[in-house]
Amino acid sequence: MVQFETVIGLEVHAQLKTKTKIFCGCSTEFGKEPNENVCEVCSGMPGVLPVLNEKVMEYAAKMGLATNCTVNQKSIFARKNYFYPDLPKGYQISQFELPICEHGHLDIAYEDKSGEPCKKRIGLTRIHMEEDAGKNIHSAAENASFVDLNRTGVPLIEIVSEPDMRNAEEAVAYLKSLRSILLYLDICDGNLEEGSFRCDVNISVRPFGQEEFGTRAELKNINSFRNVHKAIYYEVARQIDLIEDGEKIIQETRLYDADKGTTHSMRGKADAHDYRYFPDPDLVPLVIADEWLAEWQASLPELPAERKARFESDFKVSEQDADLLTSEKDVADYFEAVLDSYNEPLKVVNWIKGEFLRELNQSGCSVSECKFTPEMMAKLVELVDKEVISIKIGKDIFNEIFTEGLDPVKFVKDKGLEQNSDSSSLEAAVDKVLADNPNEVEAYKGGKKKLVSFFMGQVMKETKGQANPGIVSKMIQQKLS
Ligand code: ADP
Ligand code: MG
Ligand code: ZN
Numbered sequence: 256m257v258q259f260e261t262v263i264g265l266e267v268h269a270q271l272k273t274k275t276k277i278f279c280g281c282s283t284e285f286g287k288e289p290n291e292n293v294c295e296v297c298s299g300m301p302g303v304l305p306v307l308n309e310k311v312m313e314y315a316a317k318m319g320l321a322t323n324c325t326v327n328q329k330s331i332f333a334r335k336n337y338f339y340p341d342l343p344k345g346y347q348i349s350q351f352e353l354p355i356c357e358h359g360h361l362d363i364a365y366e367d368k369s370g371e372p373c374k375k376r377i378g379l380t381r382i383h384m385e386e387d388a389g390k391n392i393h394s395a396a397e398n399a400s401f402v403d404l405n406r407t408g409v410p411l412i413e414i415v416s417e418p419d420m421r422n423a424e425e426a427v428a429y430l431k432s433l434r435s436i437l438l439y440l441d442i443c444d445g446n447l448e449e450g451s452f453r454c455d456v457n458i459s460v461r462p463f464g465q466e467e468f469g470t471r472a473e474l475k476n477i478n479s480f481r482n483v484h485k486a487i488y489y490e491v492a493r494q495i496d497l498i499e500d501g502e503k504i505i506q507e508t509r510l511y512d513a514d515k516g517t518t519h520s521m522r523g524k525a526d527a528h529d530y531r532y533f534p535d536p537d538l539v540p541l542v543i544a545d546e547w548l549a550e551w552q553a554s555l556p557e558l559p560a561e562r563k564a565r566f567e568s569d570f571k572v573s574e575q576d577a578d579l580l581t582s583e584k585d586v587a588d589y590f591e592a593v594l595d596s597y598n599e600p601l602k603v604v605n606w607i608k609g610e611f612l613r614e615l616n617q618s619g620c621s622v623s624e625c626k627f628t629p630e631m632m633a634k635l636v637e638l639v640d641k642e643v644i645s646i647k648i649g650k651d652i653f654n655e656i657f658t659e660g661l662d663p664v665k666f667v668k669d670k671g672l673e674q675n676s677d678s679s680s681l682e683a684a685v686d687k688v689l690a691d692n693p694n695e696v697e698a699y700k701g702g703k704k705k706l707v708s709f710f711m712g713q714v715m716k717e718t719k720g721q722a723n724p725g726i727v728s729k730m731i732q733q734k735l736s
Pocket of ligand 1: 262263264265266415416417418419457458459468469470471
């Protein structure tokens, strides 16, 4: 049987967080009434002229700098011609021959199917600037279709990768890493569901050892990382099945159906576009001055990879923990804010990656919406660390104090949850447990030393989890020796 290798290349469209559109002064604000954010320029009236929003070139160039690209100090806007109701000009202003950034790369770290940590460098072909199209809205109730041009002219960068990825895990890691950089740069809000971060997944397969690439399908309409993963698995199996049945893969665009977990053909190569790209005569070549480039380079924030390295060296957290903490900027900021109040990185990281991230995921809120402040988290870790409460109590109360945003110190005091280190009352509890379980005491004395954890559990039950485990464990062993 022939073994097949998967080849994946990704195209990402990231909506830039500018206040105004790319070639006019209209607002980019989301959620307005249809066609509220529209003027003569972005609605494609004849005779108007586009003027580049300089934030767009700054953001595009910064993304290039952050991904090891060459920033072309001269780049050209081109018209990509096609007809669609959401594109009133009949062409999209994009870049073709001389994009603003080229030849970059991104280093990804991920776990493969079997959970092995892996690293890889993924080539970045280009990053170019372009305008978004509008939106067609189909109303069954009114039996009509409408066009909303609010999104027309909203700035995008398209980031095109080399066909360097070989499986779904690499593709998802690459996408997460790109998204993370966009968020660190604060140039895109990275929302897959709302479409401010959209990815097209190009996939082909080839027999292992064959140099030539197979024919690819391009998958669209995938709006979560989980679905990227699922779509790739489905599509790879589909292509291999076809080839094994002696059929040919056709180059086409396929849509992912999230409900069915399948892909289906949207358009084939037969009606593939010939966009007739040509330089836009309304826009002069974009020339980036040396000073601008130097200024953008100097103003780059600390990026995920640098922050990860700093976390490893300064806080001595493991590489995996550093990765987990820094891949979401919000989480990394939260972590550092906790340390400002209680500087015990290794203890804090356990609470962040365990309880905090779990509750955060379950609540569905973002770090900024979360009511449990870094100061509260710091107090909780300190309470456990100083043995005021047991770790078990800390975990038991976490959901409530997290959800409500309660001060842990006050909460523990009000509920009387402080750990019991009072030896006379603990001794009473230990004595009771030993008296209630004569068979286990017998077995322990006969050599089943593991039973100490059984006695511990019983004492904890007896004391509602408040017994100081260190003291109790010593006490049990003394009494039984
Ligand atoms: P288009 O503009 O038609 O989408 P490109 O040549 O720009 O085509 O390629 C788009 C993406 O497809 C790139 O990310 C590239 O890496 C990827 N790609 C190209 N050929 C293949 C292939 N045979 N298998 C998988 N991905 C591919
Ligand atoms: Mg494409
Ligand atoms: Zn406008």
